[in-house]
Amino acid sequence: MKSVRRFLPVFAQFCLAASLPLFAQTSPLLPSQKAPLSDRVLAYQIDANYHPKDHSLDAQETLTWTNYTGQPQDRLPFHLYLNAFQPNSTFTREGHLVVDRDVPVGSNWEDKHFGADVIKSFEVVGMGDLISQLHFIHPDDDNAADQTVVEVQLPRPVAPNEGITFKIAFHDQFPEIVARSGYKRDFLLAGQWFPKIGVWWKNAWNCHQYHATTEFFADFGTFDVKLTLPANFNVGATGVKTSETTNSDGTKTLVFRAEDVHDFAWTTDPTTKIVEDTVQLSSGTVKIRMIMQPGHMASAPRYLTALKGTMKKFDEWIGPYPYSQITVVDPPHGGGAAGGMEYPTFITADTTWWVPDGLKIPELVVEHEFGHQYWYGMVATNEFEEAWLDEGINQYTECKVMDALYGPDVDVLNTRAATASERGLARMGYIGVAQFDPMTRRGWQFVDFESYGGITYDKTALVLFTLEHIIGEQKVRQAQHLYFERYRFKHPTADDFLNTVNEVAGQNLDWYWNQSVRGTPVLDYRILSADNERADWAEKDAPKQEKQGETEYLSNVVVHRKGDFLFPVILEVKFDDGQTVREHWDGQDRWHRFEWHRRAKLVSAEIDPDHAVLLDRDRFNNSWREESNSRATGKITGYWMLLTQWFSQMLAWLV
């Protein structure tokens, strides 16, 4: 509270909320929730000692895994993700290939980015020390140097429904921040820092190596994590803190508990300011805990407003948030590689000291990462294999929430000089990469980082916006709600999502899914030609002068299906007598000619007049005017390209 008072003159209102007494909340779930919420396949107990001097830790992990696979298991895989941060790992190799945000173009290996997770001992209760039975495996490639997945061969199988307990001692070396893990000066973001067991999924072990573009997939369970570190270090973590003791050697030990989550991350830094508040949701009062950099306090009220607004919208639209706390970490200057990341009940934001009010980057990052509490956190899809189910659905809900909170068309940039919207940026992210990869591509197999982002995030959002045009916005929302209700604390697949939409829509939309989700056809209808001919052209005594309202015209518009995506087309035409006509075409053939015989001249024609088919790659060929101003259109196009390229760069770190 001391740190907050320091900023009282500037943030009086904000700090008033922050100075509310803490309520005694030591359960990680809200009282309204009937635990357990998940199968709780896992129970982790980790006792870790962090050494800030060399950014390393030593820990003892006790993991109990229950065999719900329905068959005996004698080979179990574990992730050792920190080993990704090594020069010959698959992560590093792929980063150079696809040019992602974590491995800069042309960069050489730097030792400061070295990370490691080394198993010191590996005991299985009742089976003895099995460290000699560990071996690295490479389920995704032939990179023998990759050490991000280790497998243990048990001397005897674990029977169905039987539990097995591992006692693993490990040593972590954190890198200077890479891919949302590591240190910057005294700041540490500890993500993917402990040996984590794989998931039995689709009748096989699913334990992918750490890839440059993919994230994580794990089973639900409980975490009891004990962290010992210098007494002056602030700490934030998944779940809630249940105890804190000061030790005689200048350290302190904090204990955190999390339930019905599938991962555990934490952060520490001696210089941060803690800001606390609450938000009232239908499920109860949720505590907000923000760990702020002192130089970023101007962004704290912005984070808070965005977070509360987002939590309320998700509560209203999708379903209840069941946890008693959400922790927001604000990374330090130079630590942007830690920004924009999600872990259960724990997200990282991003800002700088200078962000103007009209540029909604701090808001957007907080919204996006909180959205992952639903699309990843609770609805725990496989981010390696079906990344669009979390990133893409989350991108769509991000657009909807940001629209609702900050206004459509201005939810990213709202200044006198320029405005920008999330959906506009999504279109620009998609159109350049439309023909390389389907949304269903495995995350690490996209042609490059642009395609991964443009398809996984942007195209998914555009597909769902275009779905609104087909079945209505309310039905899309109902489908998301039902999908959440049905699959929270489970591992649904793409088919589960698509079938849920089909069910709510009351129709089989496979014609749409096959093209948009499972394929790479491009949707592009254009006006090929438009023309007015005098209906009396063949009459010898026809008056030479045309007269508005009297002269009859044969008008026609040819609409061309330029792309290979089949989609129903609405054409709106206007005549010089003020009449507007809407025509429909099933869009199946390559082209279609519309004709009118009227005492009025066609003055304009437009495909998709409601601008609802956001998948249409080229909207500049959608309209025709009798006197078109091509110069103006060209100028607008150029302006948009410039602006969106700038934003694409800025947003490239959102994960």
Ligand SMILES: [Zn+2]
């Ligand atoms: Zn994301």
